[in-house]
Amino acid sequence: MTTRWFGAKVQRVEDDRLLRGNGHFTDDIDDGALESVLVRSPFAHARINSIDVSAARALPGVSAVYLAADLPFGQTDLPILIPHPNLTHGRTQRCLASDVVRYVGEAVAFVVAENRYIAEDAADLVEVDYEPLPVVITPEASAAAEHLVHDDVPGNVAAEMIQDVGDVQSALAAAPHRKRLHLRFERGAASPMEARAVWARWSEPEHRLTVYDSTQSPTSIRGGLAVLFRLPESDVDVIAPDVGGGFGPKIMLFYPDELLVPFAAMRLGRPVKWTEDRQEHFTAVNQERGQVHEVEVGFDGDGRVLALDDDFIHDAGAYTPYGIILPIITAAQVPGPYRVPNYRVRFRDVYTNATPTSPYRGAGRPHACFAMERTLDAIAAELALDRIEVRRRNLIQSDQFPYEVGVAWQDGNRVIYDSGNYPALVERALQMLGPRPDGDHIGMGLSPYVEGTGVGPYEGAHVQVLVSGKVIAATGIPSQGQAHATAWAQIVADRLGVDVGDVEVTSGDTRKFQWGVGTFASRGAVTAGNAMAVAAGMVAEKAKHVAADFLEVDPADLELAGGAVRVKGSPDRGIPLAAVAVLANPMRYAFGGGTEAATQFTARPRPGPPLLEGQEPGLEATGYFSPVGSAWAAGCHAAYVRVDPKTFRLEILKYVVVHDCGRLINPLVVEGQIEGGVAQGIGGAFYERLAYDADGQLRNASFMEFLMPYATEIPEIEIDHIETPSPLNPLGIKGAGEAGVIPVGAVIASAVEEALGIPITEMPLSPLKLYELSQAQTS
Amino acid sequence: MKVNGVAQPAPADPRRLLSDHLRHDLGLTGTHVGCEHGVCGCCTVLFDGAPVRSCLMLAVQAEGHDVTTIEGLAASDEPLHPVQQAFHECHGLQCGFCTPGFVMSVVGLLHEHPDPTPEQVDEGISGNLCRCTGYASIRRAVRRAAELTQK
Numbered sequence: 001m002t003t004r005w006f007g008a009k010v011q012r013v014e015d016d017r018l019l020r021g022n023g024h025f026t027d028d029i030d031d032g033a034l035e036s037v038l039v040r041s042p043f044a045h046a047r048i049n050s051i052d053v054s055a056a057r058a059l060p061g062v063s064a065v066y067l068a069a070d071l072p073f074g075q076t077d078l079p080i081l082i083p084h085p086n087l088t089h090g091r092t093q094r095c096l097a098s099d100v101v102r103y104v105g106e107a108v109a110f111v112v113a114e115n116r117y118i119a120e121d122a123a124d125l126v127e128v129d130y131e132p133l134p135v136v137i138t139p140e141a142s143a144a145a146e147h148l149v150h151d152d153v154p155g156n157v158a159a160e161m162i163q164d165v166g167d168v169q170s171a172l173a174a175a176p177h178r179k180r181l182h183l184r185f186e187r188g189a190a191s192p193m194e195a196r197a198v199w200a201r202w203s204e205p206e207h208r209l210t211v212y213d214s215t216q217s218p219t220s221i222r223g224g225l226a227v228l229f230r231l232p233e234s235d236v237d238v239i240a241p242d243v244g245g246g247f248g249p250k251i252m253l254f255y256p257d258e259l260l261v262p263f264a265a266m267r268l269g270r271p272v273k274w275t276e277d278r279q280e281h282f283t284a285v286n287q288e289r290g291q292v293h294e295v296e297v298g299f300d301g302d303g304r305v306l307a308l309d310d311d312f313i314h315d316a317g318a319y320t321p322y323g324i325i326l327p328i329i330t331a332a333q334v335p336g337p338y339r340v341p342n343y344r345v346r347f348r349d350v351y352t353n354a355t356p357t358s359p360y361r362g363a364g365r366p367h368a369c370f371a372m373e374r375t376l377d378a379i380a381a382e383l384a385l386d387r388i389e390v391r392r393r394n395l396i397q398s399d400q401f402p403y404e405v406g407v408a409w410q411d412g413n414r415v416i417y418d419s420g421n422y423p424a425l426v427e428r429a430l431q432m433l434g435p436r437p438d439g440d441h442i443g444m445g446l447s448p449y450v451e452g453t454g455v456g457p458y459e460g461a462h463v464q465v466l467v468s469g470k471v472i473a474a475t476g477i478p479s480q481g482q483a484h485a486t487a488w489a490q491i492v493a494d495r496l497g498v499d500v501g502d503v504e505v506t507s508g509d510t511r512k513f514q515w516g517v518g519t520f521a522s523r524g525a526v527t528a529g530n531a532m533a534v535a536a537g538m539v540a541e542k543a544k545h546v547a548a549d550f551l552e553v554d555p556a557d558l559e560l561a562g563g564a565v566r567v568k569g570s571p572d573r574g575i576p577l578a579a580v581a582v583l584a585n586p587m588r589y590a591f592g593g594g595t596e597a598a599t600q601f602t603a604r605p606r607p608g609p610p611l612l613e614g615q616e617p618g619l620e621a622t623g624y625f626s627p628v629g630s631a632w633a634a635g636c637h638a639a640y641v642r643v644d645p646k647t648f649r650l651e652i653l654k655y656v657v658v659h660d661c662g663r664l665i666n667p668l669v670v671e672g673q674i675e676g677g678v679a680q681g682i683g684g685a686f687y688e689r690l691a692y693d694a695d696g697q698l699r700n701a702s703f704m705e706f707l708m709p710y711a712t713e714i715p716e717i718e719i720d721h722i723e724t725p726s727p728l729n730p731l732g733i734k735g736a737g738e739a740g741v742i743p744v745g746a747v748i749a750s751a752v753e754e755a756l757g758i759p760i761t762e763m764p765l766s767p768l769k770l771y772e773l774s775q776a777q778t779s
Numbered sequence: 780m781k782v783n784g785v786a787q788p789a790p791a792d793p794r795r796l797l798s799d800h801l802r803h804d805l806g807l808t809g810t811h812v813g814c815e816h817g818v819c820g821c822c823t824v825l826f827d828g829a830p831v832r833s834c835l836m837l838a839v840q841a842e843g844h845d846v847t848t849i850e851g852l853a854a855s856d857e858p859l860h861p862v863q864q865a866f867h868e869c870h871g872l873q874c875g876f877c878t879p880g881f882v883m884s885v886v887g888l889l890h891e892h893p894d895p896t897p898e899q900v901d902e903g904i905s906g907n908l909c910r911c912t913g914y915a916s917i918r919r920a921v922r923r924a925a926e927l928t929q930k
Contacts, residue, residue, distance in 0.1 A: 011867060018875030019863040021809015021849035025876065028808035117794065193813045193821060193876040193910050244811070244876025245910050278814040481874030481911045668870050672912060676873065679913030703818035703908065710905045711914040740913075 005490035005500050006731075009668040012486045013501065014479075023242040026197035026212045026275070033199060033271035034063050036264065037119040038257060039109035039126045040280060041101035044137065044353040044696020045149070046130035048099060048108065055125040056111060061118035063268055065126065066110040068098035071263065073228055078254055082323035086161045089153040090320045091351070095256045101130070102149055102318035103355050104696055105283030107256045112264050112272055135353045135696040139292050139315040142350040149318060149351035158316050159324045159349040163331060165406035166342035171307035175298025179378050183293040184762040185367040185745070187315065187692075188684045189285075190360040191708055192480070194244020195276040196285060198257050200265040210237045211262055214244070216251040217518030219476045222510045224253055225262055233514070240478035240508035247680070248360040249286045250480070251520045252321065282701035287690065288326065288360035290315030290352075291367045295375055298342075303379050303390040307342035310334050310371060314349045315357060322358035324349050325410050329364030329452075332407050332415045336372050337422040337448045337634060338394040343406065353696045359520060361680060362741040365451060370763060373447045373746035377753065387750065388430065388446060395422045395448070409630060410521075411455045417632040419724045422448055425636040425658045432656040432718055433638045441645050442653070443755030446638040447743035452630035453661070453735025454526025454726075460515050461531040463492055463539050464620035467593045469563060469578030471496055471503040473536070475528040476516020478508020482524060482737060483669040488532045490665055491731070495536035496543075497560035498577065515624075522735025525665060526631055530729045534623030543619055546584045547575050549612065550604065577619075584619040586610035631726035633734035635659040637678070637743045641751040648767035648774075650686050650752070652715040659719065662726045662734035670736045671719050677740015679714045684741070685748040687713060689764050780841040782807070783851030790838035798822045800838035801848055809849035809879045813908070820907030823880035824848050830887035830906075849879035852886070861927035862886050862920075871920030873911030881907045885921050889928055895921065 017023055053065040068074035078092045097108050109126050113119035134147035142149070142156040149156055172178060199212040209231065215221050215238075222238040225231070243250065257274045265272040276284065291314050298307040314327040327347040335343055376394065380387040396403050398421040405415040426448050436444065461475045473492050479485065489503035496503075506512045507528075508519075516528075540560050547565035548555040551573070559568050566574025575583075582598045590596035597603065600610070611617060640653040657674055664670050687707040691699040700706045725732030749760040758773045780787055782805060790800045798815075801807045801824070810833055813821035817835040824833045825847035833846075852860040859867065862885045872878040881904060888895060888903030895903060900921045909917060 012870065014875070015867040015872060016859070018872060018878055019849075019859060019866055019882065020853065020855060021807070021879050022855065023809070023875050025808070025811070027812070028802070030803055116799075117792070191910060193819060193874070193908065194811070195813070242875060244813075245874045247910070278816065278819075481872075483873070672870050672873055672916060675913035675915045676911045677913075680910065702816055703814045704816065708908055708910070710908060711901050711918065712905050714914045716915055716918075717913065 005493045007664055008666065010486055010490055010500055010666055012483050013489060014483065014485045025194060025242045025244055026199055026214045029199045029212055029273065031271050033273040034112050034114065034268060035116040035119050036110060036112045036261065036272055036274040037123045038107045039111065039123045040284060041097065041104060041106045041108055043101060043130050043132055044104050044135045045133040046101050047133060048097065048101065049129040049131055051109060052127040053109060056122040059118065059122045059125060061114040062122045063112045064264060065122065066260065068094060068096040071095060073259065078321060080323055081253065081321055082325055084323050087159040087320060087324050089158045090323065091150050091153065092321050093319050095259050103353055104698060105280060105355060110260045112268065135694065137352055137354060137692050137694060137696045139290055139313045139350055139352060142352045143313050143348065149353055153351060156351045157348050158320045158351060161324070161331065162346040163407045164344050168307045168309050168342045168344035171342035172296060172298040172309065175306045176300050177382060178296065178298050179382055181295040181375055181378055182761060183295060183371050183374055185289055185291045185370055186764060187287045187290040187690045188360060188688060189282065189287050189690055189706065190247035190249050192245025192247055195278055195281040196250065196255065197275040198261040199271065199273040200262040201271040202266040208235050209262055209266070212239050212241055213258060214250060215240050216246045216478060216480065216520055217253060218478060218508050218510055219514065219516045220253055220518060221258060228259060237511050239510065243478055243480040246480035246519065248363060248520065249358060251518055252286050252358050278703065279701050282706065283355055283698055286358040287355050288357045288363070289367060291330065293371045295371055297375050297379065299379050301383065302393055303383050303385050304393050305338060305340055308340045309344045311346045314347055315352050316349045317352055317354045317356035319356045320349065321356055326357060326359060326364040328408060328410050330368045332405065332409055333365050333368035333450065334372050335405055336369060337396055337450050338372065339396055345407065354692060361677065361738050363521065363738065365742045366745050369447060369449045369743050370746045370749065373750060374761065377750055391426060391448065392423065395426065398423065409452060411630065413629050415452065416629060417450065418726050418728050420632060420634045420660060421722060421724050422634055424722055425634060425660060428658045428720060428722065429636040429638040429656055432658065432720060433640065433654060437640055437653050439642060441755045442640060442642045443751035443753065444640055445747035445749065445751030446636065447746040447750065448634065448636040449743040450632050450634045451522060451739050451742060453522035453633050454627055454631045455521050455523050456627050457517060458624050458626035459517060459527035459531045460513065460622060460624040461528060461535040462513050462620065462622045463532065463535040464618065465496065465539060465577055465581040467578060467581045467595055469502065469576060471498055473503055473532060474506040474512035475531060476508065476513045477519045477524055477528050480519065482673065483666065484524060487525060487529060487665045487669060491529055491532045492536040495533065495540050496577065498563050522737040525733050526627060526729055526735055527625055529665065529733060530625035530731050531623055533731055534625055535621050538621035538623050539619060542584065542621060543577065543580045545612065547580050550575055550583055581619040585617045625729065627728055629728060631662060631728050631734040633661045633736065633739055635739055637747045639747050639751055641748065641755060643752055643755040643770065648770040655715050656718045658722065659739060660722045660724055661736040661739065663723055663732040664721060665733060673736050674719055674740040675717050677738065678717050678744055679709060681741040681744025682714060683709045684764055685745045686765050689766060780844055780846055782846045783848060789842055793837065793839055795838045796834055797836040797838045797841055798833040801833060807848045807850050811876055811879060813877065819877070820884060821877050821880040823883040823907065825883055825887060828890065830884045849882060862889065862924040865920045865924035865927055869916050869920035869923050871912065871917045877907060877909045881909065881917060885924055888921065889925055893929060894925055
């Protein structure tokens with residue numbers, strides 16, 4: 001197999017329709033749909049005494065107003081997606097709350113009307129009598145447990161987990177130096193530009209439910225809807241069409257609307273749609289990142305870490321639908337690219353009266369990286385050593401792979417780094433960063449990081465050569481902008497010897513491919529990419545066997561190239577792939593397109609049955625890839641920043657990234673992922689803050705006040721790659737989706753600390769925060 | 780009002796937003812709605828040639844005016860408009876949701892500044908949010924669009 005496309009900067013095949021305004025996003029679908037609105041709680045914690053929907057139901061144009069009591073599944077708790085033995089007090093919400101609400105934005109009623117305008121008018125007419133209850137909003141307050149979020153969860157603790165590597169107590173006691181740090185990381189919001197949306201239709205004659213959903217996991221949504229509505233999965237189609245960014249929160253299932261919209265469509269006999277507005281997105285869609293770490297580190301006089309004890313609390317929010325994956329990832333990733341011979345980590349996952357949390361790009365890692373990097377800077381400061389030198393002395397070396405960290409990983413396995421070269425990443429980043437710019441109040445930050453990518457359990461792919469010679473390929477996982485259609489086409493095109501433009505990919509449509517898990521955890525390329533390679537490889541083998549029969553040669557002497565199956569070394573002796581597709585389906589009735597070549601009086605006669613022994617008709621195959629463990633990507637970011645000592649404005653003078661995601665499928669796409677990730681990291685480090693007040697109200701639930709960066713805040717990012725292939729998958733690739741965001745907070749913190757001489761122990765920063773810290777230091 | 784050069788009847792509902800009218804009455808779904816409060820720029824269209832937020836206007840306010848949406852830049856059987864072509868060449872889009880708004884803003888920018896300085900580029904796209912690209916590729920696309928437009 002030649003690799004003409006793999007590794008090339010192939011321009012994206014999905015661009016044309018998106019650029020022309022011909023994209024197909026969920027809210028673009030109308031088809032006579034009724035429109036709907038959710039009535040949401042304005043209180044962070046309250047008892048519902050009564051709900052009066054009579055005025056709303058009476059409004060002309062209103063089709064239905066549903067409360068929990070109107071739903072057959074109204075008293076069913078939504079699923080805990082990833083149960084875990086340590087999640088002793090897991091709690092999930094119900095589709096519509098009828099008793100107690102536990103965060104601002106929790107849904108209590110669902111209004112369906114002729115159009116959105118009427119639905120919103122009707123939602124305003126729903127009268128809910130709330131009795132406010134005490135609010136628990138910070139993770140510290142939750143851990144103190146003065147008030148409870150759930151009456152039956154003592155101490156507000158959903159889960160506790162302790163892991164030990166080595167003997168931390170003894171190692172700390174024996175360490176020549178010890179240091180304690182208190183580190184705080186606040187919540188952030190993924191904020192994809194497309195908020196969420198669902199459209200559903202029930203066809204009674206076909207007995208078929210069709211759902212369009214801006215989800216990262218259509219196959220799981222389909223499974224859940226089939227269970228809920230007691231339908232065979234084959235009667236439910238779920239399609240994630242074009243999705244306008246995901247970054248994690250769209251992997252959640254179920255948001256209430258994902259059940260209510262199909263339910264209403266089945267009840268009302270008309271298509272129903274729901275499109276979230278930006279304000280409700282801010283409180284109704286899962287958030288992440290709130291953690292408080294108490295770190296104690298023991299180290300020697302050279303700055304080598306001897307023991308690390310991290311005791312942290314994780315802000316679960318009001319419910320734990322996603323289980324304890326986030327704190328498990330944090331616990332696993334605190335040591336990062338460093339050798340930590342004795343490591344103890346304990347976390348408590350605690351409830352607060354805020355929006356539930358689930359993974360947001362980085363998923364537990366930015367805070368883990370922040371904790372470790374702040375610790376290393378503290379060691380350097382304590383010993384008056386160079387910060388970079390301290391990192392060099394602690395890095396895992398390139399001859400130490402596979403490297404076992406000794407803690408649990410999110411897929412149920414242990415954390416084992418498969419391959420990498422961390423010192424090379426750091427040295428290359430320093431080289432790219434170059435000399436320090438002249439001027440005052442300039443700081444440098446550098447942070448290497450690792451990321452466990454490509455978790456299982458599996459993904460699959462279907463690849464078929466049509467009789468036209470065009471190739472179609474499908475996988476279950478959807479794209480939210482990661483150029484899957486281009487990357488998968490590159491992989492398939494190489495194996496079939498065709499032009500990348502001849503491969504048309506469908507993803508995230510259960511009608512085309514019904515098995516799979518979802519797009520999350522930087523896993524798409526590793527799982528679906530390798531599945532594409534497996535399926536296309538099977539098609540190539542089949543093509544060789546069919547062509548060998550026709551050409552009367554040994555299949556081993558054939559190759560796929562130039563859109564044909566041809567004899568190696570004799571490129572003019574072969575048969576077009578389109579003709580092989582015809583011959584792969586022996587037929588009685590020609591239906592045009594050259595298929596007469598496969599009919600009984602035309603095909604070359606040979607003994608035996610028309611369909612070769614063991615052969616299935618059609619030039620197609622379905623293949624799967626199930627990784628044995630995560631492929632561990634890594635990288636190093638470094639930056640020079642300047643902070644204005646009066647206004648505390650941040651200016652990023654230079655930002656460099658060295659990235660290792662194994663073999664690159666398409667550098668253009670990977671660099672786009674990195675640039676976008678860094679921008680999101682910069683936003684989360686200095687501009688974006690979810691300003692919850694003591695009553696649990698999010699005071700800045702709009703893009704006016706939640707300061708997502710514009711172009712004016714984001715510098716040029718210089719990027720370089722090194723490639724240490726993963727030994728765990730045939731393509732040697734590692735995931736790249738989340739990497740850009742992981743170390744940005746750590747880099748900015750280190751650089752700002754140096755620029756201003758103020759200890760930085762929290763995220764996010766802001767001009768106001770730096771002013772307050774400088775005032776506190778002065779006084 | 781004229782939309783992409785074609786006269787259209789007045790919207791029936793006086794409180795209908797221009798963005799909703801374009802998307803759901805006229806079926807021009809290339810104009811996207813990202814925030815409904817005029818900050819993200821996804822809904823940017825040209826109003827008598829200048830970029831505006833269609834989510835901050837009522838459809839009736841467009842009576843007697845020319846509106847150009849992303850669909851009006853190049854017919855589907857024609858090559859891409861230079862700004863669209865530049866976004867493609869420079870990987871200036873990922874999920875594509877903010878893209879029509881950016882493209883319309885850049886068309887307006889290049890009309891005003893055919894050869895924009897880096898500061899004018901940032902200024903010209905500073906009313907549009909993108910969560911995927913980190914803007915670097917969009918800046919490259921603006922410069923490339925200026926080249927293509929001048930050719």
